[in-house]
Amino acid sequence: MAEAILGSEFPEPPGVARNAALMQRFAAQLGAQGRRVVLITSGGTKVPLEARTVRFLDNFSSGRRGAASAESFLRAGYGVLFLHRARSAFPFAHHFPPQAWLSALRPARSEPEGPGGRLLLEAEAAALPGFADALLSYQDAANAGTFLAVEFTTLNDYLHLLQAAAQALSPLGSNAMFYLAAAVSDFYVPASEMPEHKIQSSGGPLQITMKMVPKMLSPLVKDWAPKAFVISFKLETDPSVVIDHARKALETYCHQVVVANILESRRSYVVIVTKDSETQLSLSDEEMEKGMEIEEKIVSNLQSRHIAFINEKN
Numbered sequence: 001m002a003e004a005i006l007g008s009e010f011p012e013p014p015g016v017a018r019n020a021a022l023m024q025r026f027a028a029q030l031g032a033q034g035r036r037v038v039l040i041t042s043g044g045t046k047v048p049l050e051a052r053t054v055r056f057l058d059n060f061s062s063g064r065r066g067a068a069s070a071e072s073f074l075r076a077g078y079g080v081l082f083l084h085r086a087r088s089a090f091p092f093a094h095h096f097p098p099q100a101w102l103s104a105l106r107p108a109r110s111e112p113e114g115p116g117g118r119l120l121l122e123a124e125a126a127a128l129p130g131f132a133d134a135l136l137s138y139q140d141a142a143n144a145g146t147f148l149a150v151e152f153t154t155l156n157d158y159l160h161l162l163q164a165a166a167q168a169l170s171p172l173g174s175n176a177m178f179y180l181a182a183a184v185s186d187f188y189v190p191a192s193e194m195p196e197h198k199i200q201s202s203g204g205p206l207q208i209t210m211k212m213v214p215k216m217l218s219p220l221v222k223d224w225a226p227k228a229f230v231i232s233f234k235l236e237t238d239p240s241v242v243i244d245h246a247r248k249a250l251e252t253y254c255h256q257v258v259v260a261n262i263l264e265s266r267r268s269y270v271v272i273v274t275k276d277s278e279t280q281l282s283l284s285d286e287e288m289e290k291g292m293e294i295e296e297k298i299v300s301n302l303q304s305r306h307i308a309f310i311n312e313k314n
């Protein structure tokens with residue numbers, strides 16, 4: 001099935017089979033508990049321009065939407081399969097950049113001294129507000145087996161891992177949710193047309209023709225996980241077209257929800273678009289000052305819709 005869609009232009013990268021097995025085990029364990037499980041895709045994809053890659057095309061996505069949403073879904077009791085761009089924002093860690101903890105944490109004691117001992121670290125609580133809670137939340141989820149992170153870097157990694165993840169979650173039926181927040185490249189250079197070596201600047205100005213990437217929403221909804229609750233995202237820079245484009249996506253792919261957002265306001269305003277509704281969600285200045293994130297509202301809204309969807313199917 002994937003081969004028909006991805007074809008020889010997207011050869012399977014190493015590690016997909018191992019990750020597929022991990023994801024299947026994760027889904028089976030949570031499925032046996034009757035738990036709802038969400039696949040979150042997060043971050044941008046890298047598109048190589050050369051086989052031995054020196055240059056590549058990338059995009060703006062930081063992965064913050066995906067990381068913050070993963071935290072909210074875990075709090076809501078979901079199992080979270082977090083398919084994310086390597087080194088993009090990570091749940092529970094993205095509030096704490098390295099410079100914050102590198103300067104706040106100090107070695108307190110090592111007992112006994114040496115590599116086999118226990119290293120104790122200390123910090124002023126005020127220097128790292130929320131750090132201990134974040135650590136505990138992450139470790140609780142990891143120990144309970146409700147969180148699994150899988151990394152991608154290139155577009156090709158993403159496409160193969162998305163398919164493997166969708167097939168892993170498919171047996172959960174309507175209990176599975178797909179939350180496709182990743183900003184996936186629409187363009188790529190086919191492997192057969194890619195130069196092997198670094199493109200030389202001595203060749204003069206560069207002209208590249210890129211092909212269209214197949215939209216994965218189509219096989220996902222039709223073939224890979226046809227009973228699941230599927231949410232795609234639509235980002236635009238022109239507010240006058242975003243709702244229209246969200247509606248077109250719903251018509252084309254026949255999935256349940258599109259979350260529409262605008263580049264500059266995406267942290268404070270989104271519209272949840274369904275076949276017959278448009279719900280605006282926003283953060284007030286006061287909520288933003290308190291550190292609230294729009295993802296709490298998005299996840300709460302989608303959780304209610306998912307439960308209604310499951311009830312309707314059963």
Ligand code: PMT
Pocket residue numbers: 041042043060061062063064065066180181182183184185186213214215216217231232233234235236261266
């Ligand atoms: O990461 P942040 O900085 O926090 O930003 C979050 C975000 C702005 C990236 C996120 O909120 C968002 O809008 N993501 C989707 C961006 C977009 O407009 O994607 P698209 O129009 O190219 O794709 C539409 C949908 O199809 C997306 O859900 C995408 O994940 C999916 N897709 C895209 C291409 C492809 N080949 N297959 C897909 O399934």
